[in-house]
Amino acid sequence: MTQPQGGRSVAPMSDLMTPAPSDFRGRTITPDDAGFDEARAVYNGMIDRRPALIVRPTDADDVAAAIAHARDRDLVIAVRGGGHNGAGLGTVDGGLVIDLAALNDIAVDPVARTVRVGGGSKWGDVDRATGEHGLATPSGIISTTGVGGLTLGGGLGHLTRRFGLTIDNLLEADVVLADGRRVRAAADEHPDLFWAIRGGGGNFGVVTSFTFRLHEVGTIFGGPTFWPVEQAEQVMSVYREFLPGAPRDLNGFFCFHTVPPGPPFPEEIHLREVCGVVWCFVGGEDAARKAMAPLLDALPEPLLHGVQAMPHAMLQSAFDGLYPRGEQWYWRADFVKELPDEAVALHARYGADMPTMKSTMHLYPVDGAAHDVAASDTAWSYRDATWGAVYAGVDPDPGNVATIRRWSIDYHEALHPYSAGGAYVNMMMDEGRERVRASYRDNWNRLARVKAVYDRDNTFRINQNIEPETA
Numbered sequence: 001m002t003q004p005q006g007g008r009s010v011a012p013m014s015d016l017m018t019p020a021p022s023d024f025r026g027r028t029i030t031p032d033d034a035g036f037d038e039a040r041a042v043y044n045g046m047i048d049r050r051p052a053l054i055v056r057p058t059d060a061d062d063v064a065a066a067i068a069h070a071r072d073r074d075l076v077i078a079v080r081g082g083g084h085n086g087a088g089l090g091t092v093d094g095g096l097v098i099d100l101a102a103l104n105d106i107a108v109d110p111v112a113r114t115v116r117v118g119g120g121s122k123w124g125d126v127d128r129a130t131g132e133h134g135l136a137t138p139s140g141i142i143s144t145t146g147v148g149g150l151t152l153g154g155g156l157g158h159l160t161r162r163f164g165l166t167i168d169n170l171l172e173a174d175v176v177l178a179d180g181r182r183v184r185a186a187a188d189e190h191p192d193l194f195w196a197i198r199g200g201g202g203n204f205g206v207v208t209s210f211t212f213r214l215h216e217v218g219t220i221f222g223g224p225t226f227w228p229v230e231q232a233e234q235v236m237s238v239y240r241e242f243l244p245g246a247p248r249d250l251n252g253f254f255c256f257h258t259v260p261p262g263p264p265f266p267e268e269i270h271l272r273e274v275c276g277v278v279w280c281f282v283g284g285e286d287a288a289r290k291a292m293a294p295l296l297d298a299l300p301e302p303l304l305h306g307v308q309a310m311p312h313a314m315l316q317s318a319f320d321g322l323y324p325r326g327e328q329w330y331w332r333a334d335f336v337k338e339l340p341d342e343a344v345a346l347h348a349r350y351g352a353d354m355p356t357m358k359s360t361m362h363l364y365p366v367d368g369a370a371h372d373v374a375a376s377d378t379a380w381s382y383r384d385a386t387w388g389a390v391y392a393g394v395d396p397d398p399g400n401v402a403t404i405r406r407w408s409i410d411y412h413e414a415l416h417p418y419s420a421g422g423a424y425v426n427m428m429m430d431e432g433r434e435r436v437r438a439s440y441r442d443n444w445n446r447l448a449r450v451k452a453v454y455d456r457d458n459t460f461r462i463n464q465n466i467e468p469e470t471a
């Protein structure tokens with residue numbers, strides 16, 4: 001992540017006499033406007049940045065005008081999709097925020113089985129629109145997340161094992177480049193750019209629309225199974241053997257949670273610290289039960305087996321209530337291939353020591369269909385990982401930031417020696433260049449070359465940054 005202090009200088013306010021780009025038809029919001037504080041806020045309440053100007057383009061021409069405006073004034077640009085990024089990469093101190101919220105059109109083609117969505121759309125809107133046709137494309141696990149950032153970073157979620165990462169279902173993207181050109185990136189047009197945006201984040205341009213392949217996903221069979229946190233070693237040991245051999249129709253991410261004190265959870269387990277699996281089976285109930293049985297049969301009776309038939313969009317939004325916008329988030333991540341006994345024991349220790357009710361650890365499966373794509377086929381390198389681990393300290397109280405940060409970092413540092421090395425860029429904070437580089441491994445040099453072709457000046461630098469290769 002790069003903030004302006006280390007890069008270009010920020011334009012003095014006097015240079016902002018023309019607060020809006022000329023030819024710009026969207027909304028502009030300055031620090032003097034009443035709605036500024038609301039407009040500058042992002043999902044993570046820990047992030048408190050004050051841009052010089054926020055613009056909300058209505059189309060690709062507006063995006064190009066905004067980029068030109070910022071470049072002319074030497075303003076650092078932050079591009080915002082859904083504003084969900086943990087590290088706050090959708091905003092910047094003293095620069096220009098290009099907030100894509102108004103680019104949220106969604107057009108489903110049920111015959112071609114594709115959906116074209118605006119670059120500022122949120123997954124919940126996409127899931128609802130595609131769900132009306134019994135169709136879906138893989139996304140994440142929280143419906144308020146932006147399509148833009150999640151897709152450009154890769155996209156791990158409930159449908160990964162069955163249909164791959166989100167980027168594995170991306171067919172094309174419309175991109176506004178740093179020099180204002182508008183291009184289509186697809187397998188047959190700008191294939192180098194298309195390769196890079198599938199995992200390389202927002203480094204290469206502003207994506208104004210994405211087109212995804214859709215799959216038949218109507219009613220799924222999903223929900224959580226929870227055991228007491230004290231049984232974590234046993235549950236995780238069975239899970240690590242079970243998951244890689246489970247049918248692809250079955251996704252199940254391992255988690256530590258504290259049961260929220262309200263419906264739909266039974267009162268007797270409210271605020272109980274638990275470990276468990278959150279399931280998503282693409283198919284019918286009988287097949288789902290059969291697929292989960294080897295794990296469930298090998299473990300003690302759970303505290304809760306809340307698995308049921310539901311629309312895919314409902315599972316996608318199941319965590320939304322627990323994790324609303326504006327709370328404090330600090331997280332660290334790692335890719336993981338295997339979970340040796342020592343790692344399982346450490347997980348059990350940190351899982352039993354969650355600092356706040358909302359803090360959590362998830363192990364998202366990265367196998368199944370995600371392994372059908374070679375590491376060099378897209379920028380997303382870790383096709384040989386089995387899981388993406390995220391250690392997330394979360395709390396509504398800003399007074400607890402130091403505590404959640406410490407737990408997340410300690411947990412990560414304890415488990416990192418058992419990891420595959422790099423991390424999912426969408427779940428990183430401010431770990432810095434070497435960590436970003438480690439996450440792209442052999443794809444790093446090619447990414448730097450593509451960056452030099454499409455963004456030679458590193459105009460798009462508020463991201464997990466890939467610096468352009470210098471000649």
Ligand SMILES: Cc1cc2nc3c(=O)[nH]c(=O)nc-3n(C[C@H](O)[C@H](O)[C@H](O)COP(=O)(O)OP(=O)(O)OC[C@H]3O[C@@H](n4cnc5c(N)ncnc54)[C@H](O)[C@@H]3O)c2cc1C
Pocket residue numbers: 043078079080081082083084085086088089090091100119120139140141142145146147148149150151152153154155156157201202203205206207208323329426427462463464
């Ligand atoms: C509560 C929570 C749950 C999450 N769950 C998951 C999950 O299940 N699976 C998963 O894979 N990830 C998950 N994430 C991580 C998520 O993918 C990233 O935070 C992602 O960056 C969010 O995208 P956004 O568009 O909302 O973010 P923003 O903050 O708007 O942007 C993030 C980055 O992407 C760039 N960007 C965004 N849109 C565009 C665009 N259209 N064109 C060019 N650049 C763009 C921005 O410039 C910035 O660098 C989760 C995050 C949170 C906070």
